[in-house]
Amino acid sequence: MNSSTVPHDQVAIVGAGFGAIAAAIRLRQAGVEDFVMIDRADEVGGVWRDNSYPGAAVDVKSHLYSLSSAPNPDWHNVFARRGELYAYLRDVADRFDLRRRLVLGCEVEEMRWDGEEQRWELDTAAGPRTAQHVVVATGVLAEPVVPDLPGLENFEGPRFHSARWDHGVDLAGKRVAVIGTGASAVQFVPAIAPTVAHLTLFQRTPPWIMPRHDHEISARTRRMFRALPFTQRLTRAAIYLRFEWMIVAFWHPRLMRIAEQAARRHLRQQVPDPELRRRLTPDYSLGCKRILLSDDYLPSLTRPNVSVNTDGIAEVTARGVLDRTGVEHEVDAIVLGTGFRTMGLPLTDRIHDAAGVSMRESWGGRPTSYLGTAVAGYPNCFLMHGPNIGTGHNSVLHMFESQANYIAAAVTYARDHGLAAVQPTRAAQDTYSAEIEAMSDGTVWTAGGCQSWYLDEQGRNVNIWPGTTFGFRRRTRSFDPAAHLVHRPLPKPAAVHVSVAGPIEEPA
Ligand code: NAP
Numbered sequence: 343m344n345s346s347t348v349p350h351d352q353v354a355i356v357g358a359g360f361g362a363i364a365a366a367i368r369l370r371q372a373g374v375e376d377f378v379m380i381d382r383a384d385e386v387g388g389v390w391r392d393n394s395y396p397g398a399a400v401d402v403k404s405h406l407y408s409l410s411s412a413p414n415p416d417w418h419n420v421f422a423r424r425g426e427l428y429a430y431l432r433d434v435a436d437r438f439d440l441r442r443r444l445v446l447g448c449e450v451e452e453m454r455w456d457g458e459e460q461r462w463e464l465d466t467a468a469g470p471r472t473a474q475h476v477v478v479a480t481g482v483l484a485e486p487v488v489p490d491l492p493g494l495e496n497f498e499g500p501r502f503h504s505a506r507w508d509h510g511v512d513l514a515g516k517r518v519a520v521i522g523t524g525a526s527a528v529q530f531v532p533a534i535a536p537t538v539a540h541l542t543l544f545q546r547t548p549p550w551i552m553p554r555h556d557h558e559i560s561a562r563t564r565r566m567f568r569a570l571p572f573t574q575r576l577t578r579a580a581i582y583l584r585f586e587w588m589i590v591a592f593w594h595p596r597l598m599r600i601a602e603q604a605a606r607r608h609l610r611q612q613v614p615d616p617e618l619r620r621r622l623t624p625d626y627s628l629g630c631k632r633i634l635l636s637d638d639y640l641p642s643l644t645r646p647n648v649s650v651n652t653d654g655i656a657e658v659t660a661r662g663v664l665d666r667t668g669v670e671h672e673v674d675a676i677v678l679g680t681g682f683r684t685m686g687l688p689l690t691d692r693i694h695d696a697a698g699v700s701m702r703e704s705w706g707g708r709p710t711s712y713l714g715t716a717v718a719g720y721p722n723c724f725l726m727h728g729p730n731i732g733t734g735h736n737s738v739l740h741m742f743e744s745q746a747n748y749i750a751a752a753v754t755y756a757r758d759h760g761l762a763a764v765q766p767t768r769a770a771q772d773t774y775s776a777e778i779e780a781m782s783d784g785t786v787w788t789a790g791g792c793q794s795w796y797l798d799e800q801g802r803n804v805n806i807w808p809g810t811t812f813g814f815r816r817r818t819r820s821f822d823p824a825a826h827l828v829h830r831p832l833p834k835p836a837a838v839h840v841s842v843a844g845p846i847e848e849p850a
Contacts, residue, residue, distance in 0.1 A: 353753060354477070355479055357379070358386040359388015360431065361727050363386065365726055365742075366443070367412070368743070374750065374753055378473075379440060379445065380450055380466060382449035387428050392484075398423070398529055401525060402738075403421060405581055406581045406739075407739055408739065418558060418559060419559065447467075450464055451465045451466060453694065455696045455721060462722065475753050481726075482687060482731075486681075487678075488503065491521075497658050497661075500674075507530075514538065516673075517539050518538045519663050519676045520679055522544075524549065524680075531643075541648045544655055545650055547626075547792070548624045549632075550629075550634065553635070553637055582740070585735055591629065595629075595789060595790055628786075629734055631792050656668075685798065690709075701723075704719060708804065710729060711766075715818075716748075719765070721763035729805070730804065731805075732807065734786075734806055741814060747818050751818075752826075770824075778803065781809055782803035
C-alpha cells in the first residue's frame with residue numbers, strides 16, 4: 343500500500359446505524375475527532391433504514407430506546423414507528439456533526455491487522471484505507487436469512503424478506519404466504535392482513551405475545567419534555583427501572599409463570615376459538631425467545647381471510663407452498679419473516695489478524711470476547727453488538743452506550759499513553775466468557791425449553807447479556823490496563839524503513 347495516497351484515520355467505524363452513531367458520539371465527547379464512518383448503504387440508519395416493512399416499529403418504549411446523549415422530546419408514540427426512528431437517526435447525525443465523517447455507498451470488503459505498521463488495513467469498494475482503530479458496528483440483525491426450503495427458488499411469483507420489503511409489489515387483493523412468526527412478522531401480518539385476499543401464515547413455533555398498549559404521547563406532555571428536559575429524563579429513568587428489575591424473572595424461569603398468565607389472558611381475550619388458541623400457545627417459557635408486544639397480531643389471525651398453518655412446510659412449489667400433510671396452498675407472493683443470520687456476526691469472517699486468521703475462524707463456531715466488544719488477538723478492533731450484547735429485558739441501546747464508553751476509554755488510553763495498540767489478554771477474555779456461561783446457566787434463555795437465535799448449536803448463550811444492564815455499564819465505565827496487552831509504538835528509523843513488529847508487552 344502506498345501510504346502517502348491512502349486515507350488514514352485514527353478510528354474507522356464500519357456502519358452507520360445506532361451502534362455506530364453511539365460510538366461516534368462518545369468518541370467525540372472523549373475528544374477523538376479523527377474518525378470516519380463507512381457504510382455500504384447511501385444513508386445512516388442501520389436496521390431502521392433497512393426494515394421498511396408495513397407496521398415496523400420499535401418494541402421498547404421510545405423514551406428509553408433512544409440515545410441518552412440525544413434525547414428526543416417529540417416522540418409521537420410510546421413505541422416509535424420506523425419512519426420516526428429513521429428520521430431521528432438522520433437528525434442525530436446532523437446534530438452531532440457526523441455527516442462530514444460519513445463515507446456512504448462504500449462496502450468494507452476486508453480488514454487486516456498489519457503487525458508491522460501496527461494498524462488496520464481496510465479494503466473498501468472505494469479503495470484501500472488504513473486506521474489505527476476499527477469499530478465494527480455492522481449490527482447483528484443485518485443479514486437476512488433465506489430459509490433452506492426445498493423448491494423456494496422455483497416459486498414463480500414475487501418473494502422477499504421482511505428486511506428487504508419489495509414496495510414495488512402490491513399485495514392488495516393477492517394470496518400471500520408468510521413464513522415465520524417472530525418480532526417482524528407480528529408487526530407486518532396485522533398491517534397487510536386487511537388488504538390481501540388471503541394470508542396463510544406458516545408457523546413453526548408460536549411466540550409469546552404480551553399486550554403492547556401503545557398510544558400517542560399528548561402534545562402537552564411533549565411540550566413539557568421540551569420546556570423541562572429533566573421531566574423527560576425522569577420518564578426515561580422510570581421506564582428503565584421498570585424494565586430492569588424484570589431481569590430477575592429471566593434468571594428464575596419459575597417467576598416467568600406470572601407473566602405467562604398475563605400472556606395467556608391476552609390470548610384468551612383476543613382469540614375466542616379454542617382450537618386456534620391451542621395452536622397459538624407456546625410450550626416453552628416466556629422470555630426464552632424475544633417477548634413480543636402486540637395488540638393487533640392475534641386478532642388479525644382470527645380474520646376470515648387469514649389461516650394459520652402449523653403442519654410444517656414440505657416444499658415450495660412453482661405456485662405455492664406444500665405443507666407436510668400434502669396440501670398445496672396456492673399463493674401469489676411469499677413473504678419471509680425468517681429472521682437474520684446472527685451466528686458468527688456479520689463481517690467477522692473478513693476481519694483478519696496479523697497471521698491472516700479471520701475472527702470467525704479463530705472463534706471456531708463459538709464467539710467469545712472481552713466485554714462483548716474486544717477480541718484477543720485482534721488489537722484495536724472493537725465490535726459494537728458483539729457476542730452477548732443483546733438484552734431480553736431492556737434497551738439494547740443502553741448496552742451500546744456502555745460499549746461506546748469502553749471503546750472511547752480504550753482509544754484514549756492508547757492515545758494518552760503513546761501506545762500503538764491495545765487488546766484484551768486471553769486470560770481476561772476467558773474469565774469473562776466463563777462468567778457469561780455461569781450466569782446464563784439455568785436462565786430462561788438456556789433452560790426455557792426453546793431454540794432461539796440467542797443460542798449456538800450446542801445450546802450455549804452467545805447473544806444475550808445475562809446480567810443487569812447497570813452491571814454492564816459499571817464494567818465498561820473505564821479501561822482496565824490489567825486486562826489488556828499493550829503494544830508500544832514502533833521506533834521509526836530515519837533513513838531506511840525497516841519494518842519490525844512492535845513488541846507486545848504486559849502492562850506495567
Ligand atoms: P426471528 O425472531 O428470528 O423470527 C424468525 C421466524 O422465522 C421464527 O418464527 C422462525 O421459527 C421462523 N423460521 C425461520 N426459518 C424457518 C423455516 N425454515 N421454516 C419455517 N419457519 C422458519 O426474526 P425477526 O422476526 O425478523 O426478528 C429478529 C429480531 O429482530 C428480534 O428478535 C428482535 O430482536 C429484532 N426485531 C425487533 C423489532 C422491534 O423492535 N419491533 C422488530 C423486528 C425485529 P422458529 O421460531 O421456529 O425458529
